[in-house]
């Protein structure tokens with residue numbers, strides 16, 4: 001199976017280091033979310049993997065080879081970097097046909113990917129009349145044209161409507177389930193949480209995390225419990241007496257920090273505080289990410305000049 005290997009990769013633009021000694025592997029059969037704030041180096045890394053830019057040092061390979069040396073690259077790697085890349089005067093279908101001919105791909109793939117990306121009904125319209133969401137879909141169609149084992153998408157949800165977002169989620173899932181290697185960059189935490197199995201997180205060109213998504217969250221967000229009662233005063237007093245930190249939300253539910261369901265269940269039952277709901281509140285990717293980047297900012301903060 002085909003992996004993406006990034007090994008000690010560095011890219012400098014003048015004195016600015018966009019990618020800084022980066023090492024990670026993107027494995028097949030799962031969706032890897034590629035996260036990091038603006039300017040963290042995600043797009044640069046993707047461009048280096050695709051041979052669109054030369055590294056200052058280090059290597060990036062697909063299936064063990066640099067992209068530039070691949071014989072029929074579109075059959076191995078499909079990428080969406082810039083949805084504005086299609087020629088506006090062409091129809092969506094012609095854009096894909098040109099790509100298919102140039103890469104010696106079977107013409108039937110054009111209709112297949114149009115169908116797959118929901119563009120069949122607009123395939124004969126000029127690309128300049130497309131909405132941003134349609135252009136994104138066309139970019140994804142182009143990425144899928146060669147039926148590649150590796151798919152890299154830079155911010156694919158950009159411009160998609162809610163239906164499009166649901167669609168892309170299931171597409172990514174299916175591509176990974178088929179055993180493909182899928183790398184997807186995004187700023188959107190909830191969105192990434194809905195499709196990623198694994199995360200590679202960058203900050204200022206450096207690797208901050210390379211870990212399964214669930215582990216990433218569990219390691220950074222303390223366990224919490226949600227509890228609802230018909231006697232809030234008794235619950236508040238009980239939690240306070242036992243040293244728990246808790247806050248009540250507008251819907252009347254209490255969130256108890258650093259707590260486990262078993263402990264709160266036992267406590268409320270022993271004190272005969274009526275409980276009508278008791279659940280574990282799972283940490284979100286957004287909380288975990290903010291915890292990570294907050295500590296990273298602290299760690300890398302420069303001392304103020306006097």
Ligand SMILES: Nc1ncnc2c1ncn2[C@@H]1O[C@H](COP(=O)(O)OP(=O)(O)OP(=O)(O)O)[C@@H](O)[C@H]1O
Pocket residue numbers: 013016017018036037038039040041042043044045
């Ligand atoms: N061609 C270039 N010339 C000079 N600097 C560049 C070039 N491309 C990227 N950079 C710089 O490299 C850094 C990394 O940018 P990059 O676009 O890779 O980040 P990103 O994580 O993809 O950000 P975003 O989420 O905003 O797309 C930024 O500081 C950017 O200004």
